[in-house]
Amino acid sequence: MANQEQPDWSSLPLDLLPLIGQRSRDAVTGVAAFRSVCRAWRAAVGPAPRLLLPRAGSEPDQHVLVFPLSRGWSVVVDARDASCHLSHLATGATAALPKLNAVRDGSGGGGITHITYEHRPDAETAIHASEIFYFHTYLGFTDLLRFAAHVPRDAPATAGMTIMMYHTMQGRTGTLFCRPGDTAWTKVEKPNPVGYGFFDFAYHDGKMFGLDINGEMAVYDAATLNVLHVVQGLPVTPKLLANKMYGFRAELEEFYYVHLVSLPTKLVLVRTNVTSSRPVAFNIFELGSTAEGLAWLKVNDAGNYELFVDGYHTAFRENGANGCTRIYYVHDEHWPMVPCTTAAYCYDMQDNKLECVYRVPEDSPELSTKPSWFLP
16 A cells, blocks of 8 residues: 655644644643644644642742732742732733731721731741631641632733732631732621631622622622622532632532632633542533522533633633633642542533543642642
């Protein structure tokens, strides 16, 4: 049989390359393989999202903690003095943020309170925060720290950005926010101050959304901090909602993790069904209006987006070629009597296919921060 000449893939029309790249198997392994062919193919599609794996605790710069946000931005925290700043890892741009422990009351008072914070790099305590919180490792400190951001699409530099934060050192009932250049974080109180604080939050269309552990969600006017609505919990959710913000999860065979994702035109919630310590299914709900007011409405997908979710933050990017939603999810377990496992999964909402795309080696050392998706 005569040998057939191999096609010259590098000579494909340049206008076809972005379409082919967008239809690669997935945004992690598929796009990375596509970009490795040649310079023309690499230039045809943007950088592949990657799992930003944390540094090992033994490294000398372990005190530098990186928390990815949206559109390539990250919050960089120096655990030695609670200082932090914005950083765009691709362009090198930076912007100042208040220290984690500098807080202003949202009721209208102008005074700034500095919560107790002390770095103790010794064998007993890594961080002493407020009057009652002692963190023996950076892992313990970051487990209770979460950021989210509103990043306008076409705004120059950091104009219009709003950063939200929660950490139990600030008190159980408060979420905080700031804008680049502020001297303190402004506290946002829950409508019902009983119990734990919000375990997820988002900024969307001039409003702040705080999701409570019982599934209820408070909607705030971002300018006045007035509570506009209280949205009831998800429909058809018989299993317990669990979270990683407070260092516990449901001690059940099955439970749900939930994450808010602020998309350009809508707010959605991703619900992850966990069975036997592994994700098995995903559902998406969209916040919409009903005769009774705002409510979560179950939808088939979120549109042409790729959603990047872990236990601590969310991000997204447009997915124009595939016509459906893909969810990239990091599942990590660090609980007593449960083997320590961290793996990244891809779930295609169109064909209901779940695939493991990365698994952290079992002999990995203890890490200083949590694995997170980073979008350059």
